[in-house]
Amino acid sequence: MTTIIDVAKKAQVSKSTVSRVISGNGYVSQESRKKVLDAMEALSYSPNLIARNLQSGETKTIGFLAHGFIDPLGIFLQSFISIAKKYNYYVTLYFTDGDKKKEIDALNQMKYKQLDGMFILTRANKWEVIEPYSIYGPIATWHRIDSERIYSSYVDHYSGYFRSLEYLYQRGYRSIGHVLGNFENLNTKARLKAIDDFHKEKNMPVKNEWIFHDKARLDNGRTIAQLWHKMSTKTDAMAFYTDSVAAGFISELQSLGYSVPEDVAVIGFDNSEISRLMHITTVDYSIKLQAENSFIYIHNQLNKEIIPEQAMSVQLIERNTVPPLKQIKEQ
Template sequence: MSTIIDVAKKAKVSKSTVSRVVSGKGYVSEASRKKVLCAMEELAYVPNSIARNLQSGETKTIGFIVPHFIDPLSIFLESFLSIARQYDYYVTIFFTDSDKQKEIEAFNQLKYKQIDALFILTRANDWDVITSYAKYGPIATWQRIDSPVIYSAYVDHYQGYFDSLTYLHKRGYHKIGHVLGNAKNLNTKARMRAIKDFEARYQLKVPETFYFYDSLYSNGRAIAQKWHQLSEKPEAMAIYSDAVAAQFISELENLGYHIPQDVAVIGFDNSEISELIHLTTVDYSLRYQAENAFIYLYNQLNQLNLPMHQLSIELIERQTVPIRQH
């Protein structure tokens, strides 16, 4: 098997010149570059990336943990992969099925230097367990956490949710139902605070039957069945995920209802599915959240201070929340 020394001898250049051609870093004259490339081809030389990684102490690879495919993943992952390519980083995806041990196996790849950093879309293990791995490399997450060692690429769901409820109220909807995520998550707690403040401002009271919880991004159809069975039904539904909102709408249409005539619906994330079904939604800058997560990891790995995006919240008006005619 040919080595970098063999290539240098064949091309009649220094070993450092060959190294610069292989890495793409540093100046090499065009004449020398051509000689090195010809020598590499003649000798069938393949650069040993593992050896380079061991020498440099990095793999140029970031792990990306996700429990299963959820609707926001497509936007987030596409943006994360795109910016990683721009900075010459690879991304290894770990689908864990929310299995704690599978997640630990991904953490151990960070511990044993098989990857340089980790991004966690949503977690299975407790934060105390995850935080213990931060000493082996930088960790970022999409979930909301206040931690000195784990970066959280989140947007304040309080303001987005409060604004969406205010928007519904101004359009004439006073009986609003809420489909919320996992009750333990900080984002869900932020939405609950927004509901309480909204009720206080407009002197409203939401019946307990108007609250629905979903932690799997998959219960929209079941929630539609529950809505159908209510004797007093919400006039509008604020649903924490576009995917769950789409499932909710589809099931209600199967039951013979018409959207938005029978119930207005607002989703969150501004994912592709929301555009396809003309769903009014709230854009939480998912693409910029993904890019900020990568930039944080990149800065930590390379001791840089590249600027991050300023995140914004925008209501996207479509067809599922018309002005209500009394």
């Protein structure tokens, strides 16, 4: 096996010169650099990255775990990569398609010194399975979890969802449907509490048939539109936990001959690109800042620094799927 010593002999330079060329750190003259590169090519030499990482203790690379494409992924990934670049880190994306073994394989890259840390957008394994991997590197997520070993950059979904229901109520809506995500998630539990508290405060009944559970995101907005279409007593507004499902709902309703917001008002959650393209009223809960704060946590843990996190907020974005209050009063 060709070693760095063989390259140095072939190039007629010192071992430290070869090392500086490979690492990119330190000054090397153009002439010496060319000699080293020519020698590496002639000897088919490939640096042992595992050995280098073990020696330096870092790879300057953060893993980014997701099942696959979901609507907020683009915004989150772009923001995460942008701030990582600012601090001279690379980001490696792992799509697992919900496969638990693939997820463990990705997490093991920290154990094998191929990654310095990991961000989890969507997970396949339970948190108690993931938590032990934090001994190999810092782990962050945007999921709302209570853990001393995994950082969570969550925003309180209770206040954001309660605000969206209050917004609909002020515009005269009294039968509001709710489309929620995984019932095991703490964010979903926060929304359920917001629904319960809101209806108690307004002394309004909430019917079980008004609460829809979205399991897979893909095409479920269309399925929920079909269920809404068949309801004997339809809700006059629908609140969604994510914009992508709200968009599917609107698209299917239009194919069925309905109009939004004339037949039913719609409010989403994310302020993602699809909400902007389809002019969906939505709730912005600082996805970009969640991404940045997640990286800042990982960076601080790795470098023993205290870069301050950014304050996050919840903001309602008014667009076209809920009529303006002035328009409702004029009707």
